[in-house]
Amino acid sequence: MRTFYPENIEDVALGAAVLxxxxxxxxxxxxxxxxxxxxxxxxxxxxxxxxxxxxSLIVPSAMMGAPTVMVEKLPKGDEIIKAxxxxxxxxxxxxxxxxxxxxxxxxSTTPFTVAASLGLPLxxxxxxxxxxxxxxxxxxxxxxxxxxxxxxxxxxxNSAILNTISNRWTETxxxxxxxxxxxxxxxxxxxxxxxxxxxxxxxxxxxxxxKIGRTIREAQAAKKDVIAAVMAVTGGFRVxxxxxxxxxxxxxxxxxxxxxxxEGTDECGGSSLTIRFQNEHLVAIxxxxxxxxxxxxxxxxxxxxxxxxxxEGMRYGYRVVVLGIPVTPKWRTxxxxxxxxxxxxxxxxxxxxxxxxxx
Amino acid sequence: xxxxxxxRIGIDxxxxxxxxxLMEGHRVIDWYxxxxxxxxxxxxxxxxxxxxxxxxxxxxxxDGVMIGTTHFTNAVVERKRLxxxxxxxxxxxxxxxxxPMVDWPPDLRExxxxxxxxxxxxxxxxxxxxxxxxEGEIREICGQIKDQGVRAIAIxxxxxxxxxxxxxxxxxxxxxxxxEATITLSYDIGRIGLLERENAAIMNACxxxxxxxxxxxxxxxxxxxxxxxxxxxxxxxxxxxxxxYAEKYPVFTFASGPTNSMRxxxxxxxxxxxxxxxxxxxxxxVGMLSGGFPREASxxxxxxxxxxxxxxxxxxxxxxxxxxxxxxxPLQIGPQSVGYELTTKGLIFGGSVLTTTDVAVAGGLVxxxxxxxxxxxxxxxxxxxxxxxxxxxxxAVDRMKTSAQPIPVIVVGGGSILVSRPIEGAxxxxxxxHFSVANAIGAAIAQVxxxxxRIFALAEMSRDEALDQARQEAVGRAxxxxxxxxxxxxxxxxxxPLTYLPSNATRIRVKAVGDxxxxxxx
Numbered sequence: 001m002r003t004f005y006p007e008n009i010e011d012v013a014l015g016a017a018v019l020x021x022x023x024x025x026x027x028x029x030x031x032x033x034x035x036x037x038x039x040x041x042x043x044x045x046x047x048x049x050x051x052x053x054x055x056s057l058i059v060p061s062a063m064m065g066a067p068t069v070m071v072e073k074l075p076k077g078d079e080i081i082k083a084x085x086x087x088x089x090x091x092x093x094x095x096x097x098x099x100x101x102x103x104x105x106x107x108s109t110t111p112f113t114v115a116a117s118l119g120l121p122l123x124x125x126x127x128x129x130x131x132x133x134x135x136x137x138x139x140x141x142x143x144x145x146x147x148x149x150x151x152x153x154x155x156x157x158n159s160a161i162l163n164t165i166s167n168r169w170t171e172t173x174x175x176x177x178x179x180x181x182x183x184x185x186x187x188x189x190x191x192x193x194x195x196x197x198x199x200x201x202x203x204x205x206x207x208x209x210x211k212i213g214r215t216i217r218e219a220q221a222a223k224k225d226v227i228a229a230v231m232a233v234t235g236g237f238r239v240x241x242x243x244x245x246x247x248x249x250x251x252x253x254x255x256x257x258x259x260x261x262x263e264g265t266d267e268c269g270g271s272s273l274t275i276r277f278q279n280e281h282l283v284a285i286x287x288x289x290x291x292x293x294x295x296x297x298x299x300x301x302x303x304x305x306x307x308x309x310x311x312e313g314m315r316y317g318y319r320v321v322v323l324g325i326p327v328t329p330k331w332r333t334x335x336x337x338x339x340x341x342x343x344x345x346x347x348x349x350x351x352x353x354x355x356x357x358x359x
Numbered sequence: 360x361x362x363x364x365x366x367r368i369g370i371d372x373x374x375x376x377x378x379x380x381l382m383e384g385h386r387v388i389d390w391y392x393x394x395x396x397x398x399x400x401x402x403x404x405x406x407x408x409x410x411x412x413x414x415x416x417x418x419x420x421x422d423g424v425m426i427g428t429t430h431f432t433n434a435v436v437e438r439k440r441l442x443x444x445x446x447x448x449x450x451x452x453x454x455x456x457x458x459p460m461v462d463w464p465p466d467l468r469e470x471x472x473x474x475x476x477x478x479x480x481x482x483x484x485x486x487x488x489x490x491x492x493x494e495g496e497i498r499e500i501c502g503q504i505k506d507q508g509v510r511a512i513a514i515x516x517x518x519x520x521x522x523x524x525x526x527x528x529x530x531x532x533x534x535x536x537x538x539e540a541t542i543t544l545s546y547d548i549g550r551i552g553l554l555e556r557e558n559a560a561i562m563n564a565c566x567x568x569x570x571x572x573x574x575x576x577x578x579x580x581x582x583x584x585x586x587x588x589x590x591x592x593x594x595x596x597x598x599x600x601x602x603x604y605a606e607k608y609p610v611f612t613f614a615s616g617p618t619n620s621m622r623x624x625x626x627x628x629x630x631x632x633x634x635x636x637x638x639x640x641x642x643x644x645v646g647m648l649s650g651g652f653p654r655e656a657s658x659x660x661x662x663x664x665x666x667x668x669x670x671x672x673x674x675x676x677x678x679x680x681x682x683x684x685x686x687x688x689p690l691q692i693g694p695q696s697v698g699y700e701l702t703t704k705g706l707i708f709g710g711s712v713l714t715t716t717d718v719a720v721a722g723g724l725v726x727x728x729x730x731x732x733x734x735x736x737x738x739x740x741x742x743x744x745x746x747x748x749x750x751x752x753x754x755a756v757d758r759m760k761t762s763a764q765p766i767p768v769i770v771v772g773g774g775s776i777l778v779s780r781p782i783e784g785a786x787x788x789x790x791x792x793h794f795s796v797a798n799a800i801g802a803a804i805a806q807v808x809x810x811x812x813r814i815f816a817l818a819e820m821s822r823d824e825a826l827d828q829a830r831q832e833a834v835g836r837a838x839x840x841x842x843x844x845x846x847x848x849x850x851x852x853x854x855x856p857l858t859y860l861p862s863n864a865t866r867i868r869v870k871a872v873g874d875x876x877x878x879x880x881x
Contacts (some may be wrong), residue, residue, distance in 0.1 A: 028659070028666075029554075032457055069484045072553045073517050077456030155453040156490075182453075182483040223757065248822070250856035250865075251484050304654070304673075312551070315670075316852055 001051055004044045004122070006035040008210065009109060015212030016108030017308035018230060019205075021297045023256070023280035024105010024131035025067045026310060029074060034112035044112050045121040047097065049203040052123055052194040056096035059087060059191045060127065061114040062107045064135070064152075064174065065184035067279060068249065068256040068312045070106065076155035079186035080114045086159050087151040087188045099123040099197075101138060101190065103205035104131030104280070104297075105310075110186075125197065126205040127190065129328040130297050133255055133279040135174055136167035137340050139330050140190050143200040150174060150189035154181040179254040202328055216306055226306025227321050236325035237358035239284060239292055240273040241265060241303060244318045249311065255279050260300075260314050262322070273322060275300070277311050282345050284322060293342040295332065296354040297325035324354035365422045367875075368410070369803025370403060371619065371796070372428040374698050375640015375682050376773050379406035380799040381414055385626075389414045390796045392773060395640075395699040399430075399573060400580035402699075407584050418585045423875065427593035427802035429616040430573050431566050431609045433641075435467070435663040436676075442511040442541070443472035444565040445504045447497075447533075448557060449525045450481030450517035453489055459515075459557055464664035471565045474509055476500045480525040481517030489517060492525050494532060501536035510537065513564040515545035515557035520855055520866070541567030548610060551855065555659060555668035562665065563610040570609040574602050591807075593619055595671050596850070597653075598808035598872055613662055614671035617644045619801030621653040621672060624769040626804055627791035633767040634756050636782070637797070638774025640682040641696035643752070645759045646674040648769075670851070675759050679751050681774040683715045685744055692747055706732045715777055718744045725776040745779045753783035760784060771797035807875045808850075809836025812868040825867060826852065833871035842873030 013031040016024065038044060052058065061080055063070065088095055098118075100111045103126040115122040127138035135147060147170040153159040160177055164170045170189070178185045192200070212233055219229040230236065242264040249258040255278050264271040274285045281298035283290050292298050300309045303319035331340055332353065338344065341351045364384055371378045372395060380390040391409040396402035403426075411418065434440045446459035459475040460468050478496050481489040504512065512533055516525040523546040530542050543564040549556030574592075581590055591599035593615035600611065620637035624630075631651045637644045647654040653672035660671045678694025682701040685692055697704040697712055704710035706717040707728025719725050721733040721741045756768060765786035770778055771794045781788055793800060811832035815825035830849055837847050851870040 026552075029457070032462055032554075036456065036461070066484070068551070072551055073450065073481070073483065073489070074454040074457050074553060076452045076454070155455075157452070182487070182489065223760065247854075249854070 001048065002046045004046050004112065006038045009034050009038070009112060011210045011213030011217060012108055012206060013213065014216055014307065015209035015214070016103055016105055017310065018212050018234065018299050019103050019209060019297065020105030020131045020308065020310065021280045021299050022275070022277055022309070022311040023067055023133065024102065024107060024310070025063065026071045026312070027106055027109070029071060030106025030109035033075070034109040034116070037113040037116040041116040041119065044115045046206060047121050047123050049123060049125050049198055049201065052097065052197060054193065054195040056194045057093060057191060058097045058099055058123060058194065058197055059084065059095045059188050060101040061098045061111050061186070061188050062101045063110050063184060064178050064187050066251050066254060066256045067310060068251055069183040071312060073182060073184055075184070075186065079153040079155055080188070081117060082153040082157070082159050083151040083186050083188040084114070084118060086153070086161060087149065087191070090149055090151070090161050091191065095120065097121045097123050099201070100126040100206060102126055102128040102131045103209050104128065107131070108206060108209050122206070123197065124206045125201040125203050127201055129202045129205060129331070131280050132340060135171040135189070138190065139202055140192065140200050141167045141339060142330060142335055143196070145190060145192060145196060145200055147189045149191070150187060152177055152185045152187050154185055175254045183251065183254055202330070220305060227301060230301065230306055231323060234325045236297070236299070236323040237354055238321060239298070239324045239358060240268055240286065240322040241320065242268050242273065244314055244316055244320060247314045247316065256311055260311070262320060275322070278345065279311070281311070283342060283347055284324070290342070290347060290349050291357060292324040292354050293347060293349065293351060294345060295327040295336065295340040295351070297327060299323045299325060324358055326353060326355055366416070366420050367803045368407065368421055368424045369799040369801070370406065370424065370426045371616070371798035371802055372399060372403065372426060372430065373616070373639050373798070374429060374433050374642065375680065375696070375701060376699070377402035377406045378796040378799040379410045380793070380796045380803055381410050381416065382800070382803045385804070387793050387800060390793060390799065392795060394702050398576060400576035400583070403577065403580035404583055407580065407586070421586055421588045423588050424581060424586060424590040425593065425599055425802040425805055426577055426590065427615045427619045427798060428573065428612060431569065432613050432616065432662065434566060434569055435562060438467055438470040440569045441471050441565040442568050443474065443507070443509045444511040444513060444561055445474040445476060445509045446557065446561045447476045447478060447500060447512060447514045447529060449478050449492070449515070449529060450489055451477050451479045453481060453517060454553065457554065459561065462554070462666060467663060467665065471561070472507070472509060474504065474507060476503070480529070482519070482522045482525070484518060484521065486522055492528060497529050497532045498536060501533055505537055510539055511541045511564040511567045512537070513543045513545065513557070513560040515553065515560050517553060519544070519546035520551055548608070549668060550853065552668050555666055558665050559610055559667045559669065562662065563608060566609040570606050574606045578602065593802050593805055595669055596808070597622055597805055599805050599875065613669065614674065616798060617646050617672050617674040618653055619805070620644065620771055620798045621646045621648055621801070622804065623797030623799070623801030624648070624771045624791070625651045626800060627793060627797060628769050628789045630767055630769055630789060633769050633789070634759060635769045635771065636752060636756060638770065638772040638777060639680045640701065640774065641678070641680045641698050642676050643679050643755070643772070643774060644674045644676050645755045646672050647759055675755055677751065677755050679715070679748065681714070681716045681777065685713045685715060685718060690743065690747060692744065692751065715744070715748055719776050722779065724779055748777050749779055752778065756782055757784055770794065805875070806872045807837060807841045808870055808872040809833050809838070809840050809842065810868065810870045811836060812866070814864050814866050817863040817865055825865070829867045829869040830871070833869040837871040837873050841875050843876040844873065847871050847873030
């Protein structure tokens with residue numbers, strides 16, 4: 001158990017951006033919201049997974065939508081309270097704690113906003129180990145846990161409760177509601193007992209994000225090689241480096257879709273890397289060949305300061321380093337690959353673990 | 360063609376000194392440095408008069424005057440000469456959790472009065488409105504603003520880069536209710552990213568009075584000299600803008616100082632990859648040259664503690680300069696500075712304030728003013744102060760390096776007299792000829808740009824065709840603004856897809872930049 005104060009949020013946001021693989025939303029907005037909420041309501045208690053009572057009810061909280069919209073249409077502030085309250089009313093019991101559904105990006109800090117505002121503890125865990133574009137892409141799905149009943153709320157005061165026959169259907173319906181809400185919504189879903197959580201969740205991801213953030217910050221202060229430090233703490237590999245020469249980005253069916261092209265420099269000179277994304281980076285294609293793919297993490301870092309760059313932050317002219325980080329083993333099983341492997345996203349290739357190509 | 364023989368004057372108006380440099384083509388003919396005057400124009404006239412007289416150049420030979428100034432950045436950093444400003448944001452019920460200026464340093468917020476107003480309006484990403492624009496609500500807000508005596512207003516609407524309609528309508532109402540208002544619309548200033556764009560708009564608005572005063576004083580100085588060549592101000596990206604544009608958009612000058620000094624340093628030293636330390640009168644900047652151009656900050660750029668998304672050089676500023684006040688116990692150097700009053704307040708000039716320049720004279724680094732006035736300073740004290748100054752510089756350079764590897768360091772600016780030994784971490788220290796006026800040279804060699812920013816229907820043409828057309832238009836505009844066609848290059852391309860318009864529309868913005876094409880003087 002730890003107490004989290006507003007000043008601890010910075011490291012979490014910084015590390016979560018690395019796990020966000022280009023998506024997950026702008027860490028700045030998530031960070032500011034969490035800090036505002038914690039300043040107003042007080043610090044947040046972070047619980048280890050094994051400290052959670054087997055019979056308690058934990059409900060993850062998150063912001064859903066397109067990152068290109070999240071930096072522009074900021075929330076009203078009480079949406080998540082509405083979502084939680086409508087879920088509690090529906091379930092007929094109080095929610096005991098909240099957690100992050102995805103540790104990559106701003107959904108690492110969103111649950112802090114919720115925990116502070118509602119006076120709930122936060123569990124140190126998540127269900128992706130990174131960020132993924134679709135709602136069913138969580139370890140809960142691998143364990144047969146249903147995403148619904150799911151509550152959604154927008155800034156206008158609208159809220160909805162969904163019940164579906166599968167988590168894939170949850171993605172379909174909740175995505176179309178999110179689009180109608182303007183491509184951002186606050187959501188509460190995947191209600192689990194402590195017992196289920198201990199079986200299905202990925203433990204310690206919030207602390208892991210914090211650790212990555214602290215590593216970056218300390219390496220920067222010590223003028224050490226930040227990229228090398230990030231590789232060491234994440235177990236990642238250097239895939240490519242160069243200058244961004246083109247970014248094509250459009251908001252389509254609720255996602256920020258497109259691709260970014262990087263022209264290689266130094267040892268990568270003469271070569272070109274294209275990263276395709278759907279909120280998060282999906283595949284890295286070098287001179288026509290896919291060299292890294294989901295579910296492994298493809299992260300783009302600023303070549304100068306080692307900080308992660310989001311897809312909406314990518315600009316022509318930036319100097320970047322691309323890392324490939326091995327994903328948590330749960331996702332490499334056949335069941336896992338069916339949900340988050342390259343084929344699901346339309347790339348007809350066998351998944352090759354990043355360490356096999358770059359280790 | 361013309362560049363070889365045009366006569367240009369580059370002027371840098373710093374916090375302490377005003378420098379003027381006369382250039383013929385790429386050749387520095389002569390220069391003059393004089394203290395910046397409170398009214399600004401007297402200092403400019405003095406610098407101009409002297410550099411023309413020194414070289415026996417008649418005013419009709421001048422083809423263009425380029426002015427770079429840090430007045431606007433300084434005003435924000437020092438929290439001085441800023442107008443009380445109202446920030447109106449359209450987008451309720453959205454955005455309420457993070458109101459305008461929520462992450463601003465409290466003293467800056469207070470300096471402009473902390474007037475924030477949230478109203479209905481704003482757009483969704485696809486052009487639908489978030490809520491209905493309410494004219495009555497805006498008039499109500501105007502009433503409150505008027506009651507407070509506030510005349511500077513920044514208007515930001517959610518997704519205004521996609522649809523500026525509500526910002527424009529709100530501006531009309533404000534102009535109607537408060538005719539004397541200075542209005543800045545966020546979509547004119549920035550890109551997607553509400554908080555950053557709004558911040559830039561608020562900063563632009565609060566500089567309104569200062570912008571008018573500064574530009575008028577520049578005009579007055581030139582008129583007094585009988586110079587009727589065109590005059591330009593330096594922008595953030597190293598290009599020039601006309602006076603009228605500068606009055607409306609002072610924020611576009613924010614980084615012109617560092618940009619000019621780095622481009623001047625690159626020009627003078629011929630170095631492509633190096634650190635550039637520009638030591639001024641009150642503040643100093645460290646930037647990095649990469650391939651001859653300033654390295655750009657890739658993420659949000661902080662101005663006076665406020666987050667923005669301007670594309671600007673990555674520069675670290677610190678409070679050390681030739682006018683920095685030295686306090687004895689405990690030893691403190693700056694950030695307070697006598698600034699342009701050095702020549703009256705410094706000990707060597709008969710004043711009573713101990714400044715870093717006084718210590719430099721006492722230490723024998725430079726011989727100006729009356730060195731007898733500082734002869735009594737204790738030798739050990741002088742050494743300690745000089746070392747403390749040097750350490751500040753070492754630390755600043757180190758902060759900007761990205762590895763422990765030594766790199767060349769180019770030192771420019773009038774405050775370079777403070778450097779007493781090699782800089783830590785430098786493989787070599789380059790102090791080029793004319794180092795003290797690198798800024799003014801950077802202004803003089805600046806280029807001019809043209810931009811196109813409009814909507815293309817991708818159903819009617821391919822994306823490549825649209826980009827091509829946008830590029831051609833930008834090049835055309837650069838040439839129309841005065842660029843030599845042969846030197847024009849594309850420096851920035853940005854795309855914002857607009858899913859709400861039929862025919863798959865996208866908004867493309869392209870900036871092209873080229874050398875200024877000046878006609879020869881008669």
